[in-house]
Amino acid sequence: MILKVEELNRVVQATILPEEASLSNAEAFKEEMITIIGNGVRLVIVSFENVNYIDSSFLGSLVVALKYAMPRNVDIYLVSLKPDVKNLLTLIRMDKVFRIFNDYEEALGTLS
Amino acid sequence: MREDSDQITIVFKSNREGIPGTLQLCLDHIRQKTGNSPLHDDLMAKIKWVIMELLTNAVKHSGERESVLKIGLTMDAVILEKEDYGKPLVLTGQDKKKIMWPLEEMVRPLDFPIYHNGMDSLCVRTDETGRAIFFIEQLAELEMPALLSDTSEHFGLLIMTKASDEFAYEHEPDTGLNRFISTFYFNQPLP
Numbered sequence: 001m002i003l004k005v006e007e008l009n010r011v012v013q014a015t016i017l018p019e020e021a022s023l024s025n026a027e028a029f030k031e032e033m034i035t036i037i038g039n040g041v042r043l044v045i046v047s048f049e050n051v052n053y054i055d056s057s058f059l060g061s062l063v064v065a066l067k068y069a070m071p072r073n074v075d076i077y078l079v080s081l082k083p084d085v086k087n088l089l090t091l092i093r094m095d096k097v098f099r100i101f102n103d104y105e106e107a108l109g110t111l112s
Numbered sequence: 113m114r115e116d117s118d119q120i121t122i123v124f125k126s127n128r129e130g131i132p133g134t135l136q137l138c139l140d141h142i143r144q145k146t147g148n149s150p151l152h153d154d155l156m157a158k159i160k161w162v163i164m165e166l167l168t169n170a171v172k173h174s175g176e177r178e179s180v181l182k183i184g185l186t187m188d189a190v191i192l193e194k195e196d197y198g199k200p201l202v203l204t205g206q207d208k209k210k211i212m213w214p215l216e217e218m219v220r221p222l223d224f225p226i227y228h229n230g231m232d233s234l235c236v237r238t239d240e241t242g243r244a245i246f247f248i249e250q251l252a253e254l255e256m257p258a259l260l261s262d263t264s265e266h267f268g269l270l271i272m273t274k275a276s277d278e279f280a281y282e283h284e285p286d287t288g289l290n291r292f293i294s295t296f297y298f299n300q301p302l303p
Contacts, residue, residue: 023128023168055164056267057172084157091161092270093229 002029003046005036011111012036013104015047021058021085030061033076037069044069045107049080054088066097075099077107118145119184124170126179126196131167138163138183138192145185155296158275159190162294165268166194169292173199189277192294200283200290201244203236213283213290215242227266234270236281244281246273 002025004015014036018025036044046062048054066076079101081089089095101107120141124134139160143150151159163181170179176198184191200213203226211224215238227234233249246269273279276294283290 020132022131022164023171024131053160053164055168056271057168059267084160087154087157088161088271091274092267093231096231 010042012044019052021054023057026057026061033065043075122181124179190296194292214285246279
């Protein structure tokens, strides 16, 4: 299990549990995300609060999840990224396709 | 120049479980060698990303059980090299054309676009020797980044190219040796 999941009103808070978001868990993360998205939710907020580093495999899974979510009208927000992780996302422009917030509360504040 | 002893060679068994430990070994070596003049956190983060991607590349693509990682420090630069005798590099461009090593004579030198995310175009340029140098061309920003149309296979190369000051690939046809080289130059030489 890569994600700790809580759902309320079709909004899922999914916290990545491992410190390393990498090749070793990228596939499991993708499968768990696709299961969540397929359950009829409207927003998945993914927290990186435990993640110290991330690699291209995990970033690829994140993009696959977004591509699966978009035609289903499901949003994916990213929260609680440590500076190294956020800088890497920015380096390859993923900050242009994901909405990134400081924490769950800030992300939830965007909901009407 | 520093002494040759400032380069360490690490044999990596190309198993994904070994990535965190090998990464830590490399970073510890760099910290130890830079000692009283530690590298800036931003530079260390970039070095970490590239080592991580080199190791991930070894697990995913080389097809070999062993790779060799060399970490070298000079007065001017940190140089990371990954060597193996696995499958030579094959790149598939956006138009599905492929470029593979060893290169045919007729295609040298060559500029080859690999991937773009709407803002950055990842390209490779080969020289007369067949050495491939990766580089980025900045594109005008598009409304919807093309990142979503082309997923992970090129993220690793993109990360290594953007994080490094120079990123290159060499293939020795005689021996079958593949070598990726990432170089980070210091703004000021180490004391």
